[in-house]
Amino acid sequence: MGVLLRRWRILFPDLTNCISLCQKQQQGCRFYHEKQKRMLLSQHFLSMNLREDSVISQESKRGEMTCKSQRLMLLGGLICPASPGCYHYMPYTVRAMEKLIKVIDREMQIIGGQKVNMPTLCSAKLWKASGRWELMSKELLRLADRHGQEYCLGPTHEEAITDLIASQGCLSYRQLPLLLYQVTRKFRDEPKPRFGLLRGREFYMKDMYTFDASEEAALHTYALVCNAYCNIFNNLGLRIMKVQAATGSIGGTMSHEFQLPADIGEDQLMMCTNCDFSANMEMINSDQRHCPVCKGKLVETKGIEVGHTFFLGTKYSSVFNATLHTSQGKLAPAEMGCYGLGVTRILAASIEVLSTEDAIRWPSLIAPYQVCFIPPKRGSKEEKGAALLEALYDSVAEAVPHLKDEIVLDDRTHLTIGKRLKDANKLGYPYVIIGGKKALDDHSLFEVWNQNTGETLFLTREAIVDLLSEV
Amino acid sequence: MGVLLRRWRILFPDLTNCISLCQKQQQGCRFYHEKQKRMLLSQHFLSMNLREDSVISQESKRGEMTCKSQRLMLLGGLICPASPGCYHYMPYTVRAMEKLIKVIDREMQIIGGQKVNMPTLCSAKLWKASGRWELMSKELLRLADRHGQEYCLGPTHEEAITDLIASQGCLSYRQLPLLLYQVTRKFRDEPKPRFGLLRGREFYMKDMYTFDASEEAALHTYALVCNAYCNIFNNLGLRIMKVQAATGSIGGTMSHEFQLPADIGEDQLMMCTNCDFSANMEMINSDQRHCPVCKGKLVETKGIEVGHTFFLGTKYSSVFNATLHTSQGKLAPAEMGCYGLGVTRILAASIEVLSTEDAIRWPSLIAPYQVCFIPPKRGSKEEKGAALLEALYDSVAEAVPHLKDEIVLDDRTHLTIGKRLKDANKLGYPYVIIGGKKALDDHSLFEVWNQNTGETLFLTREAIVDLLSEV
Structure with a gap:
């Protein structure tokens, strides 16, 4: 413990004094505040990397029957089995x-x-x-x-x-x-x-x-x-x-x-x-x-x-x-x-x-997040649209305060839009907003999916803010 | 069960049909909505009628030591013993x-x-x-x-x-x-x-x-x-x-x-x-x-x-x-x-x-309710002030929406203001507002207690709305 404590004291010299620590925090936390300003999907604790067979085998070890909601919740990383009939509820x-x-x-x-x-x-x-x-x-x-x-x-x-x-x-x-x-x-x-x-x-x-x-x-x-x-x-x-x-x-x-x-x-x-x-x-x-x-x-x-x-x-x-x-x-x-x-x-x-067999649908009122933003793939022709989509994200967060904690940016830009749209479809965000080719037009248009109705529209930033104000 | 069900059907003829019931509700609930428009202390599930000796005896049956917070929480009806080390948490x-x-x-x-x-x-x-x-x-x-x-x-x-x-x-x-x-x-x-x-x-x-x-x-x-x-x-x-x-x-x-x-x-x-x-x-x-x-x-x-x-x-x-x-x-x-x-x-x-020995004090952020309104005693000289205090309550609820569910009216008007102020002091609402003699003056003034600082002021309706907007 001595070694650790010494090393720690070098990092945070006056740690034992809480008040001075709290003052230091103004600096120490800035990095995190910046980083957390947008809600990044890559940091969500979801088991998106689980594959169907491994999930099924996890449960079938116990010889349990599965149904649609159980399968979808396991696959989407919404629940995780602990012991028979007891689950970890994920975020x-x-x-x-x-x-x-x-x-x-x-x-x-x-x-x-x-x-x-x-x-x-x-x-x-x-x-x-x-x-x-x-x-x-x-x-x-x-x-x-x-x-x-x-x-x-x-x-x-x-x-x-x-x-x-x-x-x-x-x-x-x-x-x-x-x-x-x-x-x-x-x-x-x-x-x-x-x-x-x-x-x-x-x-x-x-x-x-x-x-x-x-x-x-x-x-x-x-x-x-x-x-x-x-x-x-x-x-x-x-x-x-x-x-x-x-x-x-x-x-x-x-x-x-x-x-x-x-x-x-x-x-x-x-x-x-x-x-x-x-x-x-x-x-x-x-x-x-x-x-x-x-x-x-x-x-x-x-x-x-x-x-x-x-x-x-x-x-x-x-x-x-x-x-x-x-x-x-x-x-x-x-x-x-x-x-x-x-x-x-x-x-x-x-x-x-x-839900369908493959895709979770929530009552809108209780969907975990209301909107998912999908920027273009890194290195693609549409890459420049990323900044426009992020600006749109920020506009929504500012103009519709009650959605501020309800929006998420799928920043896994090493994946194609299509792959991420498929994940968004599985997880069932009521709205998915994509920055594709049309975002780069003179009058930027973004693709808006209403996943509960199946409707798709191309809308301007202003129209999207108006639409989401009603959510 | 037959008798009950028949009688019940007379009261609510189409009860088995949920949709028509939901329509009926618009009428059925109105009474409750009106009644619940103001939060009435008399309907709160608090054990204000418990006396010190009975509380102490409840706990001392178990030979437990008591401390200030335990005694105050028992007396104020905030907790109620269930079994050793297990309490009912009251509202x-x-x-x-x-x-x-x-x-x-x-x-x-x-x-x-x-x-x-x-x-x-x-x-x-x-x-x-x-x-x-x-x-x-x-x-x-x-x-x-x-x-x-x-x-x-x-x-x-x-x-x-x-x-x-x-x-x-x-x-x-x-x-x-x-x-x-x-x-x-x-x-x-x-x-x-x-x-x-x-x-x-x-x-x-x-x-x-x-x-x-x-x-x-x-x-x-x-x-x-x-x-x-x-x-x-x-x-x-x-x-x-x-x-x-x-x-x-x-x-x-x-x-x-x-x-x-x-x-x-x-x-x-x-x-x-x-x-x-x-x-x-x-x-x-x-x-x-x-x-x-x-x-x-x-x-x-x-x-x-x-x-x-x-x-x-x-x-x-x-x-x-x-x-x-x-x-x-x-x-x-x-x-x-x-x-x-x-x-x-x-x-x-x-x-x-x-807290003091007799009176609970909360960190303001987590006080169960922020404001308690005490109208004059029924039948007293100041009785007419009741309507003015109720109007003040409604003004605050309307002008300060985030306090709407944070205010309570002590409608036990069979008790003197002094007795109810003593209860309010025990329960530790950060603000207590009393409609006394000065409420009947041309320029109505209400007595405002800040229980956390001990300060008392006489303020107009406008000044009170301003003050509480900051809470």
């Missing part, structure tokens, strides 16, 4: 996830949701009280601490939140409806984790819990949250089916699933061709072919469950003694609802339903 | 934490950091390879899955990230320095969790890992990250000490701690009164009273460790075979650094060092 995935969380936060907060964050370690005591310590059997990941106290890693938090509410004493009706939610990592020891982020053992979930003093108010709140879920999927441009569903190990008296229709979906759904009725197959007799409401014909389809809502009534509040003051001055057990959205599952499911 | 804490993460993200991204997210379940195989499966002994929380595979809950991710880098094949020198970081929940089975968020068993940490192809470049990167850490604490207005430290179970050849001086701190630090030298006591002989650099006098102080940096060299890269291409076309084992910031610990530590 593009983290960006998409943070954007999705913002979309969710917004809708949860419009209806009055307040964000909390509950521990992962859930005491066995609470789960035994609700009866789910036994019921959930091998799906729970369990452990004991150094003192022998038992915990599970929370797959959901009905016990925790109800105990928390009970610990607050009786809440006033003025605080109702109380809508608490969190976006945290959840755990489920799936017997067969598969399909990448669609069915993992670790995943991010948004779970909301609501509390009301009467069944009627609680049903109103239930509808409110369902509406917010519809808004979220509408905002993402995803077609969603809301179907009647079974309550399973969560319990309660009514439940709905939010399903994205997809062939890879693990849920069998029945839709009426005549009325609004739709339900998970588990809700009806397997040989039933007519709608229980209007007797219309039922058709079958498959879906990926991305959301699930439960009307719980007093199932948990009666166990944990969570009571509320009603506006009539009485005490009532809390009428509860719980509501889940699979955050990482929505990422994968939207890739599953929007 | 104000989540808001502060999300702001802190933004501050950290910004500085990490300025130096080129890319955000990833690694699994909590860390395979025993990797930890056995590094030798830490044994070394960390009881501090690791361990479990086996349904197939008997062993894991620990990641307290830190050197093994995981180095294995991830190795799995990418040899990275090019063009991608270097590679700086990857995450902000995730970490686990450590502390023998004695205590002091609330200062020493918990679950906590949020920002951990960064850097990769370079030479020792010299890696030392440069190390300095760069240390500088970014200084910037973060400077931005928060926290006085930080950077001290030489031992490398402990992480390993490596050089290490620094970032310490906030505080009496409650568990680290003993030695500072030279003459030069820049400062070190954790563990780095020098316990009877040493003179600086090893200049022989100046050493003085002792205590600190809360909020950050820790390690120069790892090739300790992990050689185990996991993580190699890089140098610019000379050779292969070299990655020279690594790792860098931690205790996210939830910084929240508690800043409360610890900035």
